[in-house]
Amino acid sequence: MALTYSLKSTLLVAGMVISAGVAAEAQNVIVQDVKLNSATIFLRGAELFNSATLTLPAGASEIVLSNVANNISPASLSVILNNDDVTIQSVNLRSEAKEPVYPADINELKAQIDTAEQAVAQLNMFIQINDEQLGLLRDQDFFGSSGALSTEQSVQKLAFIREQMTKIYGEQLSYQKQINNKTEEITRQKALFAEKTARFDGRQPQIVVSVDAKKAVTAELDIAYITADAAWAPAYDIRTTGLDKPVTLTYKADVIQNTGINWDQVKLTLSSADPVQTIAPPQLFPWYLAQVQDYETRNMMADMVAAPAPMVMERERSAKNKKVSRGIADFVRTDSNGISLSYTIAQPYSLPSSQESRSLTIKQTELTGKYRYITRPKLDEHVYLQADIDNAPALNLLSGKANIYFADRYIGTSFIDAATLTDKLAIPFGMNKDIQVTRTVNAKLKKQPGILGSAVEQSEGYIINLKSVYSEPVTVHVFDQLPVSQDSKILVKDVEFGDGKLDKKTGEIEWEVTLKPQQEVELPLNYTLKYPKDTQIYGL
Known part of the structure; x- marks a missing residue:
């Protein structure tokens, strides 16, 4: 029924x-x-x-x-x-x-192949015509049989034949070269055509x-x-025209639809939801603990069960916990339904079925940013301009590439990682070559490891040099670091870093330096390591 x-x-x-x-x-x-x-x-x-x-x-x-x-x-x-x-x-x-039914790009490729094949056929026809002409030039009857020719007539006949044959053979070489080139082109185009039409x-x-x-x-x-057979990926354009101007953030979408039908004047909505993902929450199963068998027993069991080492298991468990935390942060994105973001395109839009993506502009907003110059000379002896945007979660950003522009000039491409986004969004605006920075070893303070009793001491010293060629004062944030000991037997002492601010947990030091016009400033970074002489230190 x-x-x-x-x-x-x-x-x-x-x-x-x-x-x-x-x-x-x-x-x-x-x-x-x-x-x-x-x-x-x-x-x-x-x-x-x-x-x-x-x-x-x-x-x-x-x-x-x-x-x-x-x-x-x-x-x-x-x-x-x-x-x-x-x-x-x-x-x-x-x-x-x-x-x-092929899209326009494939039809155009097919037309190019047809045109090239017609050109080859025409060139072959020209070669055949020339072959006929060469045959006539070789045929003595073609010039008539009125008896013996005078010397002058013979010379004229030979000159005519030479001129015509030279011209024809030259054309044949040119035609054959064109045929070879077009044949190679046709071979490439047919391979591309076969690749593109395989999905039809x-x-x-x-x-x-x-x-x-x-x-x-x-x-x-x-x-x-x-x-x-359709998808979209978030993308952004980030622009500013000057350090006293706001940051303009343009939300964009790279959209592709390869559904086999053309979308003509269709109302579009872009959603961050993923219908492929499961809609139900995961289930917890019992977490069993057991004593690890001794070495001999484990060897006997090895062929039966290959269990990961306890340290590996702990790392995997920790990694899973971290993934859960990132997943929650990424999941809670406030919008109209509290689960996913959606953008509705105001006007109907046409999208042909194609493997090529199209860029759509979703919306544009102006942001107030705090601009600052940043350098980490231990890693890179350059100064970079960065804009810090507060309250980043309110921007409802998804992970995607961002094209960066400064003063109407394309700087490069960055990537916004929504999974690791904090309250502050850092936007890079490229390198500034008018502020110079170097980090050199302070030879007066650096000492090779030396044994003092049961311990080894070694001293490290660096000089960070900043120089501005600006005609106005400029502030630079300099970042470097001290090693952080995770063992009470390893000491970091005799530390000197001037008026920098130390994060004791991470060892990161930040200096905020205001450079006067044409001024040069030196920052010290000195420390001594002390550790047992028979100890191999990881990280040095």
Whole structure:
């Protein structure tokens, strides 16, 4: 007995049987394209919302809906028929053979191949014509048989033949060279054509809906489904025109749809949700502890179970805990539903089916940033400009690349990692070569390791030199570090770093240095290490 669905109910088909057959019963068959009205594009996949107006006769009908996307998820298929006099009997997915319809870039490539092949055929024709002409030049009868030629006539005849043959052989060489070049070009283009057309299998997906109408009616049909052949990736443009100007943040999206159908004037919504991910929370299972067997027993068990070492297990457990923390921070992004972000494009947009992505602008906002110059000369002897933006979570940023511009000049590309984003967003604006920095060894203080009783001492000394060529004062934040001991037997003593601020937990030192015009400043960084003489120190 067929399962009947009532008026305005949504038919969610969890396990569809894809069939190319037709119903055995005699019934009306209606073939109709659906109209794509709107699409919600996820980070992976898209949900497409379609409609169709049906004119149905009384009795049973099979509605064959085309102009639908490839790679439909059967479990996502939803069909709504808005008429009390019509009942949905079944819904199936199937596909039929079709002539492949290629996008513009493939059609252009095919046209280029055809043009090149026609050119080769024409060149071969020219070669054949020249071969005929050469044959005539070699044929003595071509010049007539009026008897013996005078010396002057013979010279003129030979000169004519030489001139014509030289011209023809030159043309033959040119034609053959062109043929070789175009043949190589055709070979490359055909390989590219085969690669690009491999995904077109010549089959058209269809949604087949079997209905029963009490009488002849006109009914509205709404169809929604998820396809895997679309996606979007967040991207940003970050600009500023000067240190006294705000930062302009432009939210963008790199969108791709390769569904096999063109999207014409469709309402678009971009969502950070991922329909591929599981929607249910994970379950906890019992966490069992047991005493580790002795070495001999473990060897006997090795062939049966290869258990990770306790240290490895602990590291893995710690890593998992860290992943959970990042996942929670990344998951809680406030928006209209508290779960995911979504952006609705104000105007309908057209997207052809293609493997190429398109960039859409979502919105633009101005941010107040604190600009500062930063250098870490231990790693890189350059000074960089950075803007710090407070209250970064309120920006609802997703992970994505960012194109950086300063004073209308492209600086480079950075990456916003939403998973590690704190309250402050640091935006790099590139290198500043008008502030010079060096970090050199202080030879007067540096001492090689020396044994004092049962301990070894070694002294390290560095000089950080800053110089500005600006005509105005400029402030630079300098970062360096001291080694941090994790063993009471390893001492870091006789520390000197001037008026820098030390983070004792990380060992990081920060100096805030204001340089006057053309001023040069030196910062000291000195310390001594003391450790047992028979100890090998990791990290030195």
